[in-house]
Amino acid sequence: MSTRALFREDAYRTQCEASVTAIDEMGMHLDQTVFYPLGGGQAGDAGTLTLADGTKIVIADTRKAKFEGATPDDAVHVPAPGQEEALSLLKVGDRVSAEIDWERRYRHMRLHTASHLMCAVLPYPVDGCSITRDYARLDFATVEPIERERVEARLAELIGGAHDVNTEWITDDEMTARPELVRTMSVKPPMGLGRVRLLRIENVDLQPCGGTHVRNTGEIGGLRIAKLEKKSARTRRLVLELV
Ligand SMILES: [Zn+2]
Known part of the structure; x- marks a missing residue:
């Protein structure tokens, strides 16, 4: 069934x-x-x-x-x-x-796609991620300081750059052979169906993902960093909101 x-x-x-x-x-x-x-x-x-x-x-x-x-x-x-x-x-x-409820889902899609952009802006492993109607929360495993203004400016640039968002499929075996594609340590690639979906943001990001995304980064619209904090000695937490 x-x-x-x-x-x-x-x-x-x-x-x-x-x-x-x-x-x-x-x-x-x-x-x-x-x-x-x-x-x-x-x-x-x-x-x-x-x-x-x-x-x-x-x-x-x-x-x-x-x-x-x-x-x-x-x-x-x-x-x-x-x-x-x-x-x-x-x-x-x-x-x-x-x-x-499309209004709610479309917010998920915009915030989810924005979280992929964040992976391009901050090249650190993600060890926690939560996308809701109201925010996207990402935990990055890093001890490096994160500058709010620089991150917001880079995000705005990637959104304004109107990059296309597409999906591609590879087999489970190909996925196993390319572990470098996995960015989120806390989320296993969606394997077990024989093939894995990759999400490509043209010239920005490529990683396995089974979520829902907008077709072009321009649809994300305005974003701000609502919170930026030290979650632990080795983790920085960042919360994004739509404006
Ligand atoms: Zn995704």
């Missing part, structure tokens, strides 16, 4: 029709989805599932499925609390219309 991850083919797709393949204590499983499940540091999507009779189920979050044999693409759509009546109408095999 694998989920087809439509967001990986087209991050701008906001809606799809799907069949309910399972319902468990975590939520609903669909045969295909536009909802991104929490992973790789990026928050899960919220949105709605609309039943054939028009009943809407509000989805508060999306998580990776935990069942035996689940692939990294298998997602669970987690309902917001207090919807027992709507949920009681839903059965396995039902057709639903799945639609994400």
Whole structure:
């Protein structure tokens, strides 16, 4: 009952029709989805599932499925609390219309793409990363001082440079042979499906990533460093916000 991850083919797709393949204590499983499940540091999507009779189920979050044999693409759509009546109408095999909260997702896409730019601006290993609607938080393993003004100026330059953002695929074996591509120590490359997706920002960055991104760095818009602090003796934490 694998989920087809439509967001990986087209991050701008906001809606799809799907069949309910399972319902468990975590939520609903669909045969295909536009909802991104929490992973790789990026928050899960919220949105709605609309039943054939028009009943809407509000989805508060999306998580990776935990069942035996689940692939990294298998997602669970987690309902917001207090919807027992709507949920009681839903059965396995039902057709639903799945639609994400696009305003929230687009912020994830802009902040996520910005975090790739950060990897180009600060050439240190990343040992923690969290991308939400409101901020991107990155922990860099370095003892070097980080200058806020210089980083903001370089980011603005890369955003203004309007670099194209594209995906490429390599096999799991090719990925294993190129460990230098991995920038984020805390996030394993999305392996296990036989192939790994690489995210290329033209002339800026190349690394394995299964998240959702904008098509061009120009879409990120204004950014500021909201926080820059020493997280530990060997780690600097940086929080980016959209302006
Ligand atoms: Zn990414």
